[in-house]
Amino acid sequence: MKRILLVHPPVSKPSESPAGLARLAGALKAGGAQFRVIDANMEGLRFLLDDCTEPTDTWTRRACRRINENLAVLQRRETYRNRGRYIQAVTEINRVLAHRSGPYRSNVSLNNFTHDELSPVKSRDLLRAAQTPQDNVFYPYFRSRLAEVLGEYAPDVVGFSLTFLSQALTTMAMVGFLKEQAPEVRIVLGGGLVTSWIRGPAWRNPFSGLVDDLVAGPGENALLTLAGLGGAGGHFLPDYEPFRDYPYLSPRPVLPYSASSGCYWGKCSFCPEQAEANPYLGLPAERAVHDMEELARAEPSGLIHVCDNAMSPSLLKVMAQGGPRIPWYGFARISPALADPGFCSDLKSSGCVMLKLGIESGDQRVLDELGKGIQLHESAQVLKIVKSSGIATYVYLLFGTPPEDEAAAKKTLEFIGQNRDYVDFLNLSIFNLPKGSPDAAGLDTYDFSQGDLSLYQGFVHPRGWDRRRVRRFLDKEFKRDDAIARIVRRDPPSFTSNHAPFFTSGVW
Ligand code: SF4
Incomplete structure (x- = not known):
């Protein structure tokens, strides 16, 4: 061997x-x-x-x-x-x-x-x-x-x-x-x-x-x-034993766990998961929850970090029926289930302390053209219900995508302003065009670095809404809004979403 x-x-x-x-x-x-x-x-x-x-x-x-x-x-x-x-x-x-x-x-x-x-x-x-x-x-x-x-x-x-x-x-x-x-x-x-x-x-x-x-x-x-053992296949529980003595910089042990690779939705045109055509491989939800229960038994003072690109609806459903009952957080898509107060309250009881939510834009046209598959009115409802259930919200926004223009970006500002009481943390990104993404085909593209291993490429923004203008908008307008500036400042420096749950009351 x-x-x-x-x-x-x-x-x-x-x-x-x-x-x-x-x-x-x-x-x-x-x-x-x-x-x-x-x-x-x-x-x-x-x-x-x-x-x-x-x-x-x-x-x-x-x-x-x-x-x-x-x-x-x-x-x-x-x-x-x-x-x-x-x-x-x-x-x-x-x-x-x-x-x-x-x-x-x-x-x-x-x-x-x-x-x-x-x-x-x-x-x-x-x-x-x-x-x-x-x-x-x-x-x-x-x-x-x-x-x-x-x-x-x-x-x-x-x-x-x-x-x-x-x-x-x-x-x-x-x-x-x-x-x-x-x-x-x-x-x-x-x-x-x-x-x-x-x-x-x-x-x-x-x-x-x-x-x-x-x-x-x-x-x-x-x-x-x-290792000479053959590709045995099957499913394996992560082993944290070899890491037990490392002095990780967190106030309680964090247990990263993946129930899937790829993304069950896989239709967002801006997403590298789609450009790379990564297949979606998910464990049966019951199996994943059983794993998390085992991890919780072994480390009752832990925090489970669900690393999936997006937790599947079936996983969320089984989590809500019991779950690991130690604190956990992860990425979820906006969905009707999360607009249901009873469901969110069950998620909270299962241990959910924070959900990471990709809202991306406050303009429905942009969301539709990106293939995001979510409705703005539903996003607003989800933010409100999730937050009111005692689960913190970590919201992701994406600016400078091909269908966005300045007017659309202003709608995002307006959307977050209107829902500021339900947003705990904000992550603002400027769009990078993944090489090989479906969007690239219809755009005037160029290599912005001489990196042969670069995963992204430059493009001429079809609406003139280029990175320089986007950056200026974010600095001079978006982050100047007092309520938004307060939310942006809450994001933990360097550690961002990895430490954000520790700033919520639910985790303690
Ligand atoms: S839901 Fe998230 S991970 Fe899935 S395709 Fe869209 S952006 Fe990518």
Whole structure:
């Protein structure tokens, strides 16, 4: 049997165990595989934070002095009743990360990693990161950590879970280091970002010779096969055991859980899920709820983070009939069921503390042209009923889509203004056109970056409502509205929706 090592590379939000790795660990455990797991994100960030030397300015010196206190503060319940203290802790931690990463021409924060010269959407730069691992800010950490695990465990296969762009350069630096130190080890890349690359319209593998296997979609079967256990199929409960001792920055353990991949709706023209034609694979709702009940039994003080792109109506229905009865939150589509006070009250009793809702626009024409499949009057009703049932609302808006113009954006402002009492948190995004999306066919498009791995492309807005005008509208008009500004300010910096539930009363 092959020995497997799974790695979650930096940088992503260090608030909870990595969902992808917990799923893979569950599959390997159930299959009886020999494996180890490293959350290199949590370890790497701690490595940077624990060694804060020679700051020259007063602010950074103070941030370094208080680093342990600030990390502890984010793990305390009381902090989430004191927004000022929370913001101070996040800002000071980010200050230390910026101080530590600056000399490497990088900027690391609690939710991002950028490099002054290298781009994660250019394969040339990713290959350069692999050729020069010593230039990466996390090198002093992963050099000794990987050397240690190569020495004492000697894995046959190392799998990297690459979900976010902010992980890509460091993933490749770690891959390059491993290739140098242990060329016989088989290297596998999987995760959300890898899936998007492979399913993109012009994919060609730039990593051959460096990466042995690239896996699109759920990686459980591929990994079981590599472990020498055959693609056993079936369903596996995520395993959080390997992550139990990591000091995640949350006031209670967060248990990420996916009942599906893809999206049961799958018709929104702006959505990468559609552009990538990701198939919808969902567990039977009863099975998913049973899983969550088991997780709740094992971790009664936990918060379940349902990671589905959109919880299916059947899953919500079975949740409402009982559910895990520990706090949970997730993404749901606007639907008639959520406009029913009895149903929402049952969801609340099941443990639901927050729903993430994609309202996108306050203009029905825009919603229709985007294929969103929701009615504005129903969205208003859902916000009101969900909020009145004691469930917090985290609303997503999308500006600058092809059918939107300034008048439509103003209707969104008006809609949120009218419903401000029912919106707890707001996430504002500017539209990116996914390569290969159905919208791209009818638009005048161009490449806005030279990144061969970029998932998006530029386009000439058919109504002249380009990114510059959208940004100006958001800054000068939308966020200037007092009520809206108050909601926007509530969004937790760096951690956003991952920490938002802790600011709601329902979770405690
Ligand atoms: S509901 Fe959400 S995940 Fe599903 S297609 Fe629309 S935007 Fe994408």
